[in-house]
Amino acid sequence: MNTRAQQEPLLVADDLQTHFELRQWGFIRTGTVRAVDGVRFTLDAGEAVAVVGESGCGKSSLARTLLGLNRPTGGDVRFAGQSLAELRGAAMKDYRARVGYVQQDPYGALPPFMDIRRALEEPLIVHGIGPRAERERRIDAALEEVGLTPAAEMRGKFPHQLSGGQQQRVVIARALLLRPKLIIADEPVSMLDASVRVEILDLLHRVQREHDIALIYITHDLSTVRHYAGRVMVMYAGRIVEQAPVDDLLAAPQHPYTEALLSALADPDPANARHMREIPAGEAPSLVTPPPGCRFHPRCPQAMAGVCETRDPPDFHPAPEHRAACWLREPE
Amino acid sequence: MAVTANPDSPLLEIEDLRMQYRTEQGPVNAVDGVNLEIRRNEALVVLGESGCGKSSLAKVLLRTLPRNAGRPSGQVRLDGRDVLALSEDRFRREVRWVRIALVMQAAMNALNPVVRVGEQVAEPLRIHRGWSRRAAMARAAEAFEEVGIAADFLQRYPHELSGGMRQRAVLAMALVTDPDLVILDEPTSALDVLTQASIMNVLKGIKRDRGTSFVLITHDVATSSELADRVALMYAGQVVEEAPAEAFFTAPAHPYSQMLMASVPRLRQEAAPVPIPGRPPSLQDPPAGCRFAARCPRRFERCADDPAVFHPDERHRVRCWLHDAGGTG
Numbered sequence A: 001m002n003t004r005a006q007q008e009p010l011l012v013a014d015d016l017q018t019h020f021e022l023r024q025w026g027f028i029r030t031g032t033v034r035a036v037d038g039v040r041f042t043l044d045a046g047e048a049v050a051v052v053g054e055s056g057c058g059k060s061s062l063a064r065t066l067l068g069l070n071r072p073t074g075g076d077v078r079f080a081g082q083s084l085a086e087l088r089g090a091a092m093k094d095y096r097a098r099v100g101y102v103q104q105d106p107y108g109a110l111p112p113f114m115d116i117r118r119a120l121e122e123p124l125i126v127h128g129i130g131p132r133a134e135r136e137r138r139i140d141a142a143l144e145e146v147g148l149t150p151a152a153e154m155r156g157k158f159p160h161q162l163s164g165g166q167q168q169r170v171v172i173a174r175a176l177l178l179r180p181k182l183i184i185a186d187e188p189v190s191m192l193d194a195s196v197r198v199e200i201l202d203l204l205h206r207v208q209r210e211h212d213i214a215l216i217y218i219t220h221d222l223s224t225v226r227h228y229a230g231r232v233m234v235m236y237a238g239r240i241v242e243q244a245p246v247d248d249l250l251a252a253p254q255h256p257y258t259e260a261l262l263s264a265l266a267d268p269d270p271a272n273a274r275h276m277r278e279i280p281a282g283e284a285p286s287l288v289t290p291p292p293g294c295r296f297h298p299r300c301p302q303a304m305a306g307v308c309e310t311r312d313p314p315d316f317h318p319a320p321e322h323r324a325a326c327w328l329r330e331p332e
Numbered sequence B: 001m002a003v004t005a006n007p008d009s010p011l012l013e014i015e016d017l018r019m020q021y022r023t024e025q026g027p028v029n030a031v032d033g034v035n036l037e038i039r040r041n042e043a044l045v046v047l048g049e050s051g052c053g054k055s056s057l058a059k060v061l062l063r064t065l066p067r068n069a070g071r072p073s074g075q076v077r078l079d080g081r082d083v084l085a086l087s088e089d090r091f092r093r094e095v096r097w098v099r100i101a102l103v104m105q106a107a108m109n110a111l112n113p114v115v116r117v118g119e120q121v122a123e124p125l126r127i128h129r130g131w132s133r134r135a136a137m138a139r140a141a142e143a144f145e146e147v148g149i150a151a152d153f154l155q156r157y158p159h160e161l162s163g164g165m166r167q168r169a170v171l172a173m174a175l176v177t178d179p180d181l182v183i184l185d186e187p188t189s190a191l192d193v194l195t196q197a198s199i200m201n202v203l204k205g206i207k208r209d210r211g212t213s214f215v216l217i218t219h220d221v222a223t224s225s226e227l228a229d230r231v232a233l234m235y236a237g238q239v240v241e242e243a244p245a246e247a248f249f250t251a252p253a254h255p256y257s258q259m260l261m262a263s264v265p266r267l268r269q270e271a272a273p274v275p276i277p278g279r280p281p282s283l284q285d286p287p288a289g290c291r292f293a294a295r296c297p298r299r300f301e302r303c304a305d306d307p308a309v310f311h312p313d314e315r316h317r318v319r320c321w322l323h324d325a326g327g328t329g
Helices: A060-064 A087-098 A116-126 A134-143 A163-176 A193-208 A222-229 A246-251 A255-266 A270-276 B052-062 B088-093 B117-128 B134-148 B151-155 B163-175 B192-208 B244-248 B255-262
Strands: A011-024 A027-042 A050-052 A072-078 A098-104 A180-188 A212-219 A229-234 A239-245 A315-317 A323-324 B012-021 B028-038 B044-045 B073-078 B101-105 B181-184 B213-220 B229-235 B238-244 B309-313 B316-319
Touching: A011 A060, A027 A060, A027 B028, A027 B238, A050 A087, A050 A222, A050 B088, A060 A180, A060 A212, A087 A098, A098 A163, A116 A134, A116 A163, A134 A163, A163 A193, A180 A193, A193 A212, A193 A222, A212 A222, A212 A323, A222 A246, A222 B229, A229 A246, A229 A255, A239 A246, A239 A255, A270 B244, B012 B052, B028 B238, B044 B052, B052 B101, B052 B213, B073 B181, B117 B134, B117 B151, B134 B151, B134 B163, B134 B192, B134 B213, B163 B181, B163 B192, B192 B213, B229 B244, B229 B255, B238 B244, B238 B255
Parallel strands: A050 A212, A050 A229, A098 A180, A180 A212, B044 B213, B044 B229, B101 B181, B181 B213
Antiparallel strands: A011 A027, A011 A072, A229 A239, A239 A323, A315 A323, B012 B028, B012 B073, B229 B238, B238 B316, B309 B316
């Protein structure tokens, strides 16, 4: 299926599940949140892929599972051929050094009482990188890399002295310090001002390419994926319902949910004010009691009675690198 | 709706409006000489980056300013009458929520968690109109239907509603007194694409069916085009361009507007978005002359002087020397 499959992909998610148990009074099980529920994808070294979905679709749980912060309850993640489930202690620590994390809220990502130098030195110390002069050199290099110059001056600042965009640059510098193979950026710009968003995305894009780092860019904003990712995965109710190279997905979406997302999304245009948008009714389903069959069928304008509400659609392949979990794409 | 006023006269006129915040570092000129006009059944989008003064403008209009805000100067005329000069008591009885309602930023998270949403949506009618509980609840039910929530949700508590539904409930609260003007401060910024689009649909429907006027305050260019009849772009406390939506989105006149449009990521366009270099100036000590000059690729000698406002077209105003009739614009 994958033309580049000569070598092992960097990351493989195989039927990955992360369920959380809901308990009342701490011990009575009252349900299960199926936040990640059977996710399959591969990621090549140096590849940038976007994960797009609405809030509550499980995309942040997926990020935390890939980071090793949540233990998967089923399936497996393999990084460079090794299963994440087998990693313990030092091996897990080593894995975390190779996977950088850029979170949504730069204001909460940096400890307010640490100046930038300390915030950046911390991961280097934790991972035993020394001596001090070497750490200082790496910190300065990282600050310059993300455009926080002069580094000597920036090092002494505290987070509250920086703008949101600058703080996010520090977070990116921190993610780069340990020379990761993969960066997971979870909504890295959604809390920033519109004009700063493009700068930060440009920065991520540049460092990703220059260092040949793989990037998982998680976002709810489909309009930004075109320029910052090669491939898109669309997530709905804990599952990836469609994945394809960006241009294919935009030109010929194969899943009705993706079509809905695309038609809901405006580019600036005075004509927008003159017509109503077609929006599927209802809201994203509960992850505790997802609908049977295809999880999008209650909102789907093309749902087929007798099929979509009873049988879970597998991935179909409408094009070689295009996958869609929708019965409409079942071959004749 | 006011029946006495001439339907063609502007609903709201803002003239040379100024407001400062007092801070330890000195005064901050958040609203610095704003002139705007909103007609009946018109949606005006006030666009700008954070810190440009757009939210302060909303707070001045509805007098929901924090304690460190100074007394605004200038005029705000509603149907020709200066409401800025009204006493607080008369403003509360005659203007706020009676004629002009506000949906504050993140208002959906400000609902009282221990009061059923229906009671909260009905509250403006009971306070401002003195309606009975029964009548107010009946009207709240209608408002709920109008914004697309089933009326039985009136009995729910805020935590039982999704983010999109809470935002709709807040919108219902603003509409329940049937105001002439609704000011929306970033009404969709915390919501998902599909929820955003459906809320914009609700607003379009209300504008069409009720003839309500809107002031939509946002930094999101794409979403703003969903409702805009006209656009006012703010920069460093001032309106730098005000134009019909058609002109603003297709042929903006101010260099800042042009760069802002080029910085928007677009789904259906090959060209990559281009960030605007630099940062907006401090509102404490704004630079002399044009406030955008430091970031402007087209600046020239005259930009050292405060730009006058030029009219490239009818109802189109630009605060930029390039549009001086003798200039190069």
